[in-house]
Amino acid sequence: MLFHIDIEKRLSNQSRQFTLQSRITTHGERLALFGPSGSGKSLTLLALAGLLRPDRGRIAMGERVLFDSEQGLFVPPSQRRVGFVFQDYALFPHLTVRQNAAFGLRRLFRRLTAAQSKRVDDVLELFGLAELAGCLPGEISGGQRQRVALARAVAPSPELLLLDEPFSALDQPLRVRVRRETRRLLDMLNIPAVLVTHDPEDVQALADIVVVYREGRVVRVAEAENSGASGPGVWLDSFEAI
Numbered sequence: 146m147l148f149h150i151d152i153e154k155r156l157s158n159q160s161r162q163f164t165l166q167s168r169i170t171t172h173g174e175r176l177a178l179f180g181p182s183g184s185g186k187s188l189t190l191l192a193l194a195g196l197l198r199p200d201r202g203r204i205a206m207g208e209r210v211l212f213d214s215e216q217g218l219f220v221p222p223s224q225r226r227v228g229f230v231f232q233d234y235a236l237f238p239h240l241t242v243r244q245n246a247a248f249g250l251r252r253l254f255r256r257l258t259a260a261q262s263k264r265v266d267d268v269l270e271l272f273g274l275a276e277l278a279g280c281l282p283g284e285i286s287g288g289q290r291q292r293v294a295l296a297r298a299v300a301p302s303p304e305l306l307l308l309d310e311p312f313s314a315l316d317q318p319l320r321v322r323v324r325r326e327t328r329r330l331l332d333m334l335n336i337p338a339v340l341v342t343h344d345p346e347d348v349q350a351l352a353d354i355v356v357v358y359r360e361g362r363v364v365r366v367a368e369a370e371n372s373g374a375s376g377p378g379v380w381l382d383s384f385e386a387i
């Protein structure tokens with residue numbers, strides 16, 4: 146898919162000003178937005194989801210234009226068909242695994258249709274969560290919670306998956322396992338994804354394109370070389386050299 150992102154957003158709070166200038170034009174199926182804390186990765190993800198409206202620019206995914214300031218076009222978040230996995234998973238603690246997974250399919254005060262209900266069951270099965278369907282998030286492990294967050298994001302069949310630091314809540318051994326598992330699930334689902342991370346291992350394991358951020362700007366777009374022994378290669382060197 147062709148990602149075309151060319152946006153600008155000025156933000157200010159009491160202490161400082163920040164300008165995001167995100168420019169990416171690339172073919173790819175899985176993009177990793179990589180860079181240090183505060184460099185603009187998450188803001189870019191929010192703009193893709195429609196949760197942050199840029200001051201100017203354009204966002205297009207393949208044929209779909211999601212934002213174009215010149216044409217006054219802004220597709221609202223609810224119509225973007227985007228699944229979002231947040232850093233801390235943001236699961237609803239009082240809802241079961243199944244209710245969490247079904248959340249994006251529900252309409253206010255309406256029951257799930259038979260087809261929606263089957264979709265939830267299929268997704269739970271696919272993610273190895275069927276046996277935990279009746280548990281609350283507080284009763285399952287961190288890795289399982291990550292899977293529930295992923296299941297909730299993909300249940301409504303999104304056209305794009307956004308993942309913000311999806312493993313940062315996990316300790317190191319679990320992170321390695323869950324990363325591998327996520328890779329397998331993404332391969333199976335075949336949905337384009339954009340991942341925010343500051344861990345080079347995430348880039349290598351999950352992305353085909355890496356977008357390197359620095360102080361609100363994109364400083365490099367490169368192939369992630371996730372295909373084996375070649376290592377992180379030129380993009381990591383370029384990042385460390387800056």
Ligand SMILES: Nc1ncnc2c1ncn2[C@@H]1O[C@H](COP(=O)(O)OP(=O)(O)OP(=O)(O)O)[C@@H](O)[C@H]1O
Nearest residue numbers: 156157158163181182183184185186187188189343
């Ligand atoms: N509403 C706001 N007003 C002012 N500045 C903001 C606002 N929201 C975010 N920022 C600033 O924008 C910068 C980029 O934030 P962003 O969340 O995109 O960083 P990031 O690269 O995702 O970092 P991290 O890896 O820590 O999540 C930060 O310096 C942040 O302080």
